[in-house]
Amino acid sequence: MIFTDLRFVALFLGCWISFAVLPKRFRAAVLTFWGAAFYAVYAGPFFAVVLLLALLTFFRRMGWLAAIATVALLAYFKADTTSVLVPLGFSYLAFELLHVVAERRRGRIESLSLIDLLAFIFFAPARIAGPIKRYPDFVAAVRDAEPSSENVYRGLLRILFGFAKKFFLADVLALTVAESAYVATAKQAWIVVFAFALRIWLDFSAYSDIAIGLGRTLGIVLPENFRAPYLARNIRDFWERWHITLSHWVRDYVFTPLGRSMFRTPLRNTPVIIAVVSYLVTFAVVGAWHGLTPAFLIWGVYHGVLLSLYHVIRLKTPARIADHPWYGSRAARVASIAITFFAVAVGWVPFMLPLPKAAKMLALMFGVAR
Amino acid sequence: MKRRLAFLLLWLVLLDQGVPPLLEHLERKHYEGTTTFRFANSDLFALGPLVDYLRAHPRHDSRRVVFFGNSMIFGYFLDAEDAIPAQFQKLRPDLRVYNAGVNGQEIGTSYVVAKDIIDSVDVLYVQVVGVNANPMLPAMLPVGDDDLRRFHLTPPDRVEHALQSRLGRVWHLYGLNDRLQAALFGTSTRVFIYMHKTDVLRALRAAPPARSWPPIRDHISVRAPRKAGPVRNATEQQKIKNDLAALARAHGKRVVFVEFEWTNNGDDDEVAAFNAAYAPFAETVIVHVPPDVTFDGQHPMPASAAQIAQALVPYGAAR
Numbered sequence: 001m002i003f004t005d006l007r008f009v010a011l012f013l014g015c016w017i018s019f020a021v022l023p024k025r026f027r028a029a030v031l032t033f034w035g036a037a038f039y040a041v042y043a044g045p046f047f048a049v050v051l052l053l054a055l056l057t058f059f060r061r062m063g064w065l066a067a068i069a070t071v072a073l074l075a076y077f078k079a080d081t082t083s084v085l086v087p088l089g090f091s092y093l094a095f096e097l098l099h100v101v102a103e104r105r106r107g108r109i110e111s112l113s114l115i116d117l118l119a120f121i122f123f124a125p126a127r128i129a130g131p132i133k134r135y136p137d138f139v140a141a142v143r144d145a146e147p148s149s150e151n152v153y154r155g156l157l158r159i160l161f162g163f164a165k166k167f168f169l170a171d172v173l174a175l176t177v178a179e180s181a182y183v184a185t186a187k188q189a190w191i192v193v194f195a196f197a198l199r200i201w202l203d204f205s206a207y208s209d210i211a212i213g214l215g216r217t218l219g220i221v222l223p224e225n226f227r228a229p230y231l232a233r234n235i236r237d238f239w240e241r242w243h244i245t246l247s248h249w250v251r252d253y254v255f256t257p258l259g260r261s262m263f264r265t266p267l268r269n270t271p272v273i274i275a276v277v278s279y280l281v282t283f284a285v286v287g288a289w290h291g292l293t294p295a296f297l298i299w300g301v302y303h304g305v306l307l308s309l310y311h312v313i314r315l316k317t318p319a320r321i322a323d324h325p326w327y328g329s330r331a332a333r334v335a336s337i338a339i340t341f342f343a344v345a346v347g348w349v350p351f352m353l354p355l356p357k358a359a360k361m362l363a364l365m366f367g368v369a370r
Numbered sequence: 371m372k373r374r375l376a377f378l379l380l381w382l383v384l385l386d387q388g389v390p391p392l393l394e395h396l397e398r399k400h401y402e403g404t405t406t407f408r409f410a411n412s413d414l415f416a417l418g419p420l421v422d423y424l425r426a427h428p429r430h431d432s433r434r435v436v437f438f439g440n441s442m443i444f445g446y447f448l449d450a451e452d453a454i455p456a457q458f459q460k461l462r463p464d465l466r467v468y469n470a471g472v473n474g475q476e477i478g479t480s481y482v483v484a485k486d487i488i489d490s491v492d493v494l495y496v497q498v499v500g501v502n503a504n505p506m507l508p509a510m511l512p513v514g515d516d517d518l519r520r521f522h523l524t525p526p527d528r529v530e531h532a533l534q535s536r537l538g539r540v541w542h543l544y545g546l547n548d549r550l551q552a553a554l555f556g557t558s559t560r561v562f563i564y565m566h567k568t569d570v571l572r573a574l575r576a577a578p579p580a581r582s583w584p585p586i587r588d589h590i591s592v593r594a595p596r597k598a599g600p601v602r603n604a605t606e607q608q609k610i611k612n613d614l615a616a617l618a619r620a621h622g623k624r625v626v627f628v629e630f631e632w633t634n635n636g637d638d639d640e641v642a643a644f645n646a647a648y649a650p651f652a653e654t655v656i657v658h659v660p661p662d663v664t665f666d667g668q669h670p671m672p673a674s675a676a677q678i679a680q681a682l683v684p685y686g687a688a689r
Contacts, residue, residue: 005530006530006533006534006537007527007529007530007533010533148371149371149372149375150371152375153371153374153375167559167560168559168560168563171560172560172563172564172567175560175561175564176564176567
């Protein structure tokens with residue numbers, strides 16, 4: 001884990017001291033310097049590739065080239081190829097670059113400073129596993145940051161919380177997940193799948209906690225990424241709680257633009273179809289973002305199907321049923337949480353295993369294995 | 371808030387001063403206690419702390435015997451007290467026996483570790499199996515450049531390693547945390563929690579019946595031929611054995627190589643020549659294990675583990 005590497009700690013300490021001591025006008029430069037040092041140490045030659053992409057992004061007229069190059073590189077690394085380059089955190093970085101290109105094109109980022117852009121891209125705490133930042137929010141956060149003792153204390157607590165989640169919960173659950181190689185009964189299979197569901201949440205949210213905590217020690221507020229996802233009452237609520245920065249990114253740059261463009265076609269008379277297509281495409285993108293393999297794509301499309309079904313059911317359910325008081329009861333709340341968790345947990349199977357093994361696991365779980 | 375931070379820092383500094391004496395106490399209990407020593411889990415985590423402890427405490431009251439090997443030595447399928455080294459300890463309570471067996475361990479690992487602890491032990495029993503050294507060894511113990519090359523091991527990052535050493539000297543909890551975990555749990559904290567995750571449930575249920583084993587009808591046999599002749603040094607396994615034997619000779623220690631056989635191979639000339647050349651510092655003992663006395667054609671049952679231990683006891687002394 002990079003966060004426990006002493007090289008990372010030393011780099012971050014250097015960053016923190018510079019950030020706290022130097023005048024505010026040098027903050028972006030400080031973050032750029034230390035972030036670039038971090039990226040060069042851990043990503044090696046790939047640092048030059050990212051620097052080039054950043055420069056292409058910076059020049060407005062090259063934005064289209066930056067976008068194409070970023071997507072192409074992302075697709076290349078996601079296609080499960082072995083490469084001598086180490087694309088450290090490139091999935092997150094790519095989406096941040098594409099966000100800048102898109103927002104500039106939309107006119108929402110009028111002036112782009114190179115040093116601010118580099119600080120945004122190379123910000124070490126969020127460079128490993130997110131959260132996926134937004135440029136205007138980050139620049140404002142850096143400008144307003146105060147590395148006070150209160151922020152250091154709160155940040156350290158958040159970091160400790162993240163480490164505790166990772167080492168005492170997620171890593172222990174990983175040992176149960178490893179039993180997937182030996183499952184022979186439905187009960188064992190369900191235990192492993194539930195363990196994976198908990199583990200992936202604890203592991204990933206721990207990384208976010210540590211990243212957010214590190215940012216907090218500088219006084220920089222990073223966006224939250226998880227909000228008790230397994231207390232979601234439906235699949236749409238789940239995606240408002242799970243990897244929030246990713247779901248908001250795909251909402252803003254895939255789902256909404258796709259939906260809007262389809263409304264300009266004859267499909268505008270069938271908004272349900274527009275919604276379904278938008279969900280399916282968006283979550284195919286989400287699956288592909290995790291990996292360009294059949295298993296990840298199936299996972300993504302599965303969530304697209306669930307969201308489409310939820311959308312259609314909500315639309316088609318008569319008001320007298322949808323507005324029934326029972327849906328506000330505690331029993332309904334518990335049932336909806338359980339059903340949502342169950343649906344999400346089943347979806348994790350192709351995420352955690354290659355397809356043939358995932359199929360066997362599902363067959364075992366549902367009692368259709370030979 | 372500054373006061374809280376300062377207080378937290380002070381508390382950590384004060385707590386840290388108590389770590390070395392606490393570790394000393396826990397390690398003495400763990401490594402020198404009267405119970406049988408075996409890693410709580412058959413993984414490599416606790417091997418590093420064991421090596422650190424033995425190196426830090428080279429002088430000892432009882433003669434030290436360390437067993438290296440794979441699951442057969444570890445005692446797969448068996449409780450700790452039924453494994454070969456534990457049975458050996460029962461027969462020789464005057465010795466301090468360490469079961470450093472780990473599933474899948476090969477003679478390359480035994481060789482690398484033996485080099486680190488040779489001055490802290492008296493007799494090594496080394497199972498002759500495979501040739502490889504575990505790729506995680508360089509992260510756990512000092513491994514020389516020659517051995518890194520020989521076993522195709524990747525050294526830890528030098529900068530990171532240097533930083534860890536320096537910080538570990540100043541912050542005891544950081545530097546000694548692996549040894550603390552091993553002394554407290556016998557393995558890493560996460561594996562300990564995993565292994566005991568259902569203990570609360572078990573505590574509420576009735577105790578399971580004690581395990582019983584069917585009697586064995588067959589018997590193991592051992593032989594350690596000795597006849598002067600050319601010592602073979604062709605295969606990597608032979609080279610490792612010769613190097614380990616030379617190491618034992620250079621340090622005035624004894625290493626007993628244990629070769630398990632399940633079928634009669636017949637060719638003892640190599641073993642005989644080796645035993646003649648390296649006596650009294652090294653000796654190879656061939657242990658014939660009939661499949662009937664094993665669980666799965668390989669791993670001995672408790673009774674046969676006891677037979678093996680009894681057969682190996684005499685070879686611990688120079689002959």
